[in-house]
Amino acid sequence: MIRFNPNIPWKTRGNGAIALKIKTDKPESIKKNVIEFIKKYSAIKDGANPGLVFYQNENIPSHFSEFGDRALCSLIKRNNAKEFVSKNGLESFYLGNGQGLVGAIGAIGYDFDDHTFELISYRNKSNLGKKREIFKQSVKKMQDLTYPNTFNSFDEQKNRILIAPHGPDPVFFGIRGEDIDSVIRGKSLVFSSEKFDGYMVFRTNQGTGAHLKNELDVHDLKPFSSGHITGKVIDIPRVEIGGHVIFSIMKDDQKIKCAVYKPTRLTKIVSNLIKGDVIKIGGGVRKATKNHQRILNVEFLQILRLERNMKAVNPLCHACNKRTKSKGKNQGFECVKCKKTFPNKIFEDISREIECRLYMPVLSAHRHLTRPMQRIGKLNNKIEFDDSRKWFHISKSGKAVNKKLEIKINTRKLKH
Numbered sequence: 185m186i187r188f189n190p191n192i193p194w195k196t197r198g199n200g201a202i203a204l205k206i207k208t209d210k211p212e213s214i215k216k217n218v219i220e221f222i223k224k225y226s227a228i229k230d231g232a233n234p235g236l237v238f239y240q241n242e243n244i245p246s247h248f249s250e251f252g253d254r255a256l257c258s259l260i261k262r263n264n265a266k267e268f269v270s271k272n273g274l275e276s277f278y279l280g281n282g283q284g285l286v287g288a289i290g291a292i293g294y295d296f297d298d299h300t301f302e303l304i305s306y307r308n309k310s311n312l313g314k315k316r317e318i319f320k321q322s323v324k325k326m327q328d329l330t331y332p333n334t335f336n337s338f339d340e341q342k343n344r345i346l347i348a349p350h351g352p353d354p355v356f357f358g359i360r361g362e363d364i365d366s367v368i369r370g371k372s373l374v375f376s377s378e379k380f381d382g383y384m385v386f387r388t389n390q391g392t393g394a395h396l397k398n399e400l401d402v403h404d405l406k407p408f409s410s411g412h413i414t415g416k417v418i419d420i421p422r423v424e425i426g427g428h429v430i431f432s433i434m435k436d437d438q439k440i441k442c443a444v445y446k447p448t449r450l451t452k453i454v455s456n457l458i459k460g461d462v463i464k465i466g467g468g469v470r471k472a473t474k475n476h477q478r479i480l481n482v483e484f485l486q487i488l489r490l491e492r493n494m495k496a497v498n499p500l501c502h503a504c505n506k507r508t509k510s511k512g513k514n515q516g517f518e519c520v521k522c523k524k525t526f527p528n529k530i531f532e533d534i535s536r537e538i539e540c541r542l543y544m545p546v547l548s549a550h551r552h553l554t555r556p557m558q559r560i561g562k563l564n565n566k567i568e569f570d571d572s573r574k575w576f577h578i579s580k581s582g583k584a585v586n587k588k589l590e591i592k593i594n595t596r597k598l599k600h
């Protein structure tokens with residue numbers, strides 16, 4: 185399951201695509217079936233534009249990966265995808281406008297340099313649209329027992345579960361983690377009053393920060409592109425109405441305006457930046473409109489060098505350890521106690537409230553691709569899928585527990 189550029193305005197919510205590699209001696213019957221499934225289950229009425237591409241070969245050429253890389257960090261028009269399909273003689277199928285072809289091609293060639301897993305459980309049809317009753321305490325406990333091998337399941341600060349979507353979609357909950365065993369264990373620790381129909385484990389680029397790995401070209405900042413820039417702060421951050429913070433950095437004589445949005449809770453950090461600080465920021469480029477110029481929406485901030493913050497203050501009388509008072513404009517300063525005079529203000533260092541380190545948005549503002557703090561420097565690149573693990577499972581009776589069980593799990597240690 186590949187998440188593509190989250191900064192595309194007309195994307196579906198998660199901008200995701202799925203690639204399946206199938207070894208078969210009946211390719212035609214599989215293709216026919218997949219097309220039937222897409223026709224039957226796609227949410228066309230809700231505006232979905234699904235795309236499907238078949239590539240029948242042992243090896244995947246590198247230009248498929250390049251396409252995937254571009255779909256991760258930039259904007260690809262659906263006509264480019266259609267051209268790619270015809271140039272490469274691919275079999276394809278789409279509904280709606282064909283926008284889904286971009287993700288379908290990109291997913292075939294996606295080159296993982298890091299991955300995580302997500303176990304997604306699916307609701308019974310009879311429950312679609314109903315509120316998901318998942319026992320909060322079990323999710324909290326699951327996180328306590330499995331973190332950091334699972335991540336972003338429970339927001340301790342807001343006391344909220346993060347594993348379940350809120351809309352009418354068929355996903356019941358998703359457990360994100362580093363390996364298959366951890367997400368399956370995580371699933372077994374989550375309790376609810378609803379039976380679910382089954383689950384699937386996906387290898388994914390979620391939590392890898394892959395959309396920000398490329399350096400943005402400051403001479404050609406394309407709208408809706410994602411990446412990172414290292415530059416020097418050139419103006420003092422300004423708090424806008426709504427609590428968002430705007431500032432600018434300079435890189436190669438180019439001024440780049442940056443915005444930090446309030447829900448990220450990074451606003452307090454960036455408000456402390458001063459001219460001369462060197463920072464690395466990642467994010468997406470927002471298109472210029474009539475009212476706004478082009479702007480980089482900040483998704484992470486790494487402070488590389490802090491400038492000394494000097495402030496001119498009245499001199500201190502060292503004999504009395506007292507701050508002096510001004511005698512009037514251009515008339516120097518005088519100690520209130522011993523009356524000693526001083527000609528000029530002096531400069532003092534003001535301590536900086538921020539440090540040279542990486543700052544990330546709060547959990548609730550993370551996107552699917554956001555690399556969580558505990559994954560910094562982590563690289564999974566060995567593929568773990570093999571026949572020994574059940575990467576998909578259809579429930580016979582679903583898994584239901586009653587309220588009694590939730591009370592139980594709060595009071596005794598779970599053994600799994």
Ligand SMILES: [Zn+2]
Nearest residue numbers: 501504519522
């Ligand atoms: Zn004095």
